[in-house]
Amino acid sequence: MDLTERIKDQAVTEGFSVCRICRPWDVPEVPTRLRAFLDAGYQGQMGWLEDRAQWRAAPQVLWPEAKSVIMLAENYGPEHDPLDVLAHHERAAISVYAQNRDYHDVVKKRLKRLARWLIDQAGGEVKVFVDTAPVPEKALGQAAGLGWQGKHTNLVSRELGSWFFIGSVFTTLDLDTDAAEVDHCGSCRACLDVCPTDAFPEPYRLDARRCISYLTIEHHGPVAENLRGLMGNRIYGCDDCLAVCPWNKFASRATEIKYHARDDLMAPDLAELALLDDAAFRARFSGSPIKRIGRNRFVRNVLYAIGNSGAPRLRGVAQSLVDDPDPTVADAARWAVLRLADVANTRSGSGD
Incomplete structure (x- = not known):
């Protein structure tokens, strides 16, 4: 087996669901899209998006020595329908990903183990990222073939549906790459039409200022009164646009027990x-x-x-x-x- 195949095998051994590889510069569309998002003010109070835009727009600027990006997907699929709780108005709806352990900790440990293995096997330098760094993970995920950015702007996989976390290992090693994934949304509008707050000005564009995930997690201070009534019983995040995606027919329950919903967080x-x-x-x-x-x-x-x-x-x-x-x-x-x-x-x- 060549090194790339061994990396993919080791990624599965470490607990990842899918592993694909791209180049840091394989996302030439990101600078224009990010600039349009910021110029429209869609970031709301997330000033860090503007502050680190030069890195988020071009991963090769973040670490110029990197030649390859190993993109990893980790399944957190729920066993239950996350939309069921919305009908129980005296109960709280918490986003599936937050119903147990913090995924940042779980995924980062796996990434570090994979990175250490890679250094032992082939040398080179590595950096690992999961969500908290200025890295365009969804765009890199599409470039590597993990999935495609759907009309709701989240990554969708033909293997995992909507329910997966993304992590990345940047390396100075020159690895074989995978083909980018193409858009398979077709004429479907399910994710756009289900949004309670009309947070999508058009397909593939999100106005975070109207997104319930943003409002409940990132927004400081009072929420605008015209949006409060639309939030329903969603108190942390919102899964509506993810849950209605038809590609979830291929989703499966997470094998990692730390992602299984705690009883006291499913509908508290x-x-x-x-x-x-x-x-x-x-x-x-x-x-x-x-x-x-x-x-x-x-x-x-x-x-x-x-x-x-x-x-x-x-x-x-x-x-x-x-x-x-x-x-x-x-x-x-x-x-x-x-x-x-x-x-x-x-x-x-x-x-x-």
């Missing part, structure tokens, strides 16, 4: 989550990606979900937080109280 009770103080929040979400947004932003999201629940019994929970020390939490609590008061008044007026 909104009232219970709203009453978490900082210590309880940190304890409950230790080792989870949810921990990084902090108690205040998390409870803000929960209160928006309570306001959208249509459950008058939750009004007292919201009322207990109207004087919260965090002004954004207090604002969300007042909004929820008013929403549920309107529900109660409507039901009373109709004789229900």
